[in-house]
Amino acid sequence: MSAHEVPAEGATQPGDGSGPSGNGTEPILRVEGISKRFGAVVALRGVDLQLNAGEVLGLVGDNGAGKSTLVKIICGFHQPDSGRIFLEGRQVHFRSVEDARHHGIDTVYQDLALVPQLPIYYNLFLGRELTFGGPLRLLSQHRMRRLSERYLDDIQVSIPDINAEVETLSGGQRQAVAVARATRSQVKVLLLDEPLAAMGAKESSLIIDLIKGLAARGQAMIVIDHNYTHMFELCDRLNIIEQGVVSLDTKVADTSIEELTSYMVSQYRKQVTTGREELSEAGR
Amino acid sequence: MAEPATLVTGGPPAGPEPVPPPAGRAPRRLPIRRIVERREAAIFVVAVGLFLYFALSTTAFVGYNNFVTLTQFLAPIAVIGAGEAVLLTAGEVDLSAGTAFIFFPFVFYYLTTNEGLPVAAAIIIALVTAALFGMLNGMLTTLLELPSFVTTLGSLFALDGIMEITSNGTQFNLVIPGAGGSILGLYSWSEVLWALGLVVVVYLILHRSRFGIHVVASGGNLVGAAEAGVKTTRVKIWAFVLCSTISALIGIVDASRLSLLDPGNDGTTEMFYAIAAAVIGGTALTGGRGTIVGAAIGSVVLGILYDGMYIKGVNAYWFQFILGAAILAAMVLNVQLRRAAVRHWRSLRR
Numbered sequence: 115m116s117a118h119e120v121p122a123e124g125a126t127q128p129g130d131g132s133g134p135s136g137n138g139t140e141p142i143l144r145v146e147g148i149s150k151r152f153g154a155v156v157a158l159r160g161v162d163l164q165l166n167a168g169e170v171l172g173l174v175g176d177n178g179a180g181k182s183t184l185v186k187i188i189c190g191f192h193q194p195d196s197g198r199i200f201l202e203g204r205q206v207h208f209r210s211v212e213d214a215r216h217h218g219i220d221t222v223y224q225d226l227a228l229v230p231q232l233p234i235y236y237n238l239f240l241g242r243e244l245t246f247g248g249p250l251r252l253l254s255q256h257r258m259r260r261l262s263e264r265y266l267d268d269i270q271v272s273i274p275d276i277n278a279e280v281e282t283l284s285g286g287q288r289q290a291v292a293v294a295r296a297t298r299s300q301v302k303v304l305l306l307d308e309p310l311a312a313m314g315a316k317e318s319s320l321i322i323d324l325i326k327g328l329a330a331r332g333q334a335m336i337v338i339d340h341n342y343t344h345m346f347e348l349c350d351r352l353n354i355i356e357q358g359v360v361s362l363d364t365k366v367a368d369t370s371i372e373e374l375t376s377y378m379v380s381q382y383r384k385q386v387t388t389g390r391e392e393l394s395e396a397g398r
Numbered sequence: 399m400a401e402p403a404t405l406v407t408g409g410p411p412a413g414p415e416p417v418p419p420p421a422g423r424a425p426r427r428l429p430i431r432r433i434v435e436r437r438e439a440a441i442f443v444v445a446v447g448l449f450l451y452f453a454l455s456t457t458a459f460v461g462y463n464n465f466v467t468l469t470q471f472l473a474p475i476a477v478i479g480a481g482e483a484v485l486l487t488a489g490e491v492d493l494s495a496g497t498a499f500i501f502f503p504f505v506f507y508y509l510t511t512n513e514g515l516p517v518a519a520a521i522i523i524a525l526v527t528a529a530l531f532g533m534l535n536g537m538l539t540t541l542l543e544l545p546s547f548v549t550t551l552g553s554l555f556a557l558d559g560i561m562e563i564t565s566n567g568t569q570f571n572l573v574i575p576g577a578g579g580s581i582l583g584l585y586s587w588s589e590v591l592w593a594l595g596l597v598v599v600v601y602l603i604l605h606r607s608r609f610g611i612h613v614v615a616s617g618g619n620l621v622g623a624a625e626a627g628v629k630t631t632r633v634k635i636w637a638f639v640l641c642s643t644i645s646a647l648i649g650i651v652d653a654s655r656l657s658l659l660d661p662g663n664d665g666t667t668e669m670f671y672a673i674a675a676a677v678i679g680g681t682a683l684t685g686g687r688g689t690i691v692g693a694a695i696g697s698v699v700l701g702i703l704y705d706g707m708y709i710k711g712v713n714a715y716w717f718q719f720i721l722g723a724a725i726l727a728a729m730v731l732n733v734q735l736r737r738a739a740v741r742h743w744r745s746l747r748r
Binding site: 191211212215223225226227228229230231232236240241242243245250251252253255295 | 621
């Protein structure tokens with residue numbers, strides 16, 4: 115197996131030159147020893163991860179492995195108990211989603227966070243509407259419409275009518291609107307939490323094209339998905355998250371779906387065996 | 399999944415050059431189509447129909463005196479209805495708005511007559527009190543996570559109680575001398591002018607301001623709005639404040655016109671008319687959709703019905719029944735016309 119295996123303690127030294135990027139350039143995003151617990155549940159136990167400029171990093175792992183928690187820490191939704199986040203080499207602390215946005219990190223949430231009753235252009239500016247003076251803070255509708263068309267063009271998406279309510283859009287179109295909102299302000303890092311979930315084959319392929327288009331333009335992204343076929347198609351590198359740590363860091367080119375699947379199965383067997391041993395020990 | 403093919407991602411993914419945007423992508427919609435597609439279109443047709451019916455079937459309906467009566471009747475409904483439209487859009491409701499409409503004129507009366515404050519100062523203090531009352535409704539609802547149906551039902555009874563206690567159940571004559579009285583309500587058209595002004599302001603707030611978009615977002619997708627950075631709790635509290643304050647203001651205007659304060663009225667009739675006006679105008683009870691223009695036309699429909707049946711001399715027992723049936727009919731017609739219009743335009747799009 116050519117992929118290099120990472121011990122559970124997280125012994126990779128991101129940014130020291132031995133990482134997958136290899137050539138000593140500072141990654142755009144580096145996460146060191148991130149831990150997070152919710153009450154008695156330990157979600158993350160010292161995660162190390164790095165995202166290089168122009169790279170698409172895929173996070174795979176079982177439900178409850180900690181993928182979403184990690185993404186929600188990077189985007190400022192949760193605050194980590196310990197660990198550090200570096201953006202372009204500088205350490206950052208995000209107090210809120212807005213804070214992370216200011217630093218150039220934006221997220222496409224799994225639920226998309228769109229308002230179905232509002233037109234597309236309002237959704238693209240939700241929470242960051244353009245207004246002009248006065249106590250009422252009236253909306254600059256014209257500017258928002260014009261810019262919305264440009265944002266959709268920027269990610270090469272064509273939607274017939276910018277005034278259409280999101281309710282009237284298909285699942286794929288909604289996803290595209292959510293992506294356009296996240297990418298509209300020149301983000302440094304884009305986080306996509308299950309962008310292909312609950313989507314038909316035809317729509318999935320449209321979103322895959324969209325993500326590939328962004329990647330071709332050098333957008334650094336972290337993608338969560340369960341489908342290995344999609345992940346191998348989209349990503350440059352994969353990190354497997356297991357029980358709150360990154361257990362495997364591999365370039366997609368260095369592995370295969372079969373290899374990864376058998377790795378996952380062996381890891382799962384190991385867990386089951388350990389669990390049995392613990393049980394039998396407890397029984398003694 | 400209506401038209402997945404309309405989402406077109408450009409070119410081969412490897413190509414770094416963006417595909418030029420297709421020219422003229424958002425075609426200008428025909429003006430007639432834009433009018434028919436509006437949610438208010440159906441209720442507008444109903445209003446015109448009712449107007450023509452009463453204008454042609456009676457002699458007294460069209461005329462200066464009756465129009466004064468008609469507008470004075472519908473003015474409070476239009477204003478409270480606009481406030482309810484905002485709250486319904488935010489996914490909430492204010493059952494106490496009608497009681498605020500009745501009670502805050504008492505506060506105004508106590509301040510001017512008992513305390514001797516100037517009219518302007520008394521209005522400001524009464525309105526600030528009303529705003530605090532709305533804030534209490536909003537905070538109970540959002541911070542304690544109670545349904546607004548319950549919080550405002552409670553505050554309705556409490557406010558009514560305060561009115562009975564402080565007035566000892568007696569009526570008062572409200573006399574505002576001079577220009578202040580004319581501006582407030584004694585001039586025939588002053589109440590409807592106040593109402594028009596307030597409805598325009600609420601229209602700008604809901605449909606043209608940042609706050610209005612946040613109201614729609616909070617009512618349409620509460621979690622998603624919060625994820626996108628909308629401060630949903632604050633938005634809802636301010637919506638309650640808006641509803642109570644404008645209800646109190648039009649209440650003071652209405653009481654000035656009547657020159658009478660009557661604690662025997664608890665304001666629930668006005669509240670129900672206002673909610674009916676908002677809903678028949680096209681505002682959804684489920685949140686996320688509301689129209690101030692619709693609520694205003696809804697109040698006109700209720701006004702025409704009420705006034706028209708009075709002029710026709712409909713038997714008092716039948717009056718209430720016909721009014722109820724007419725509200726139901728207007729609502730059904732509204733929904734059906736809207737549906738037919740949407741179906742029609744969708745078929746054209748294909």
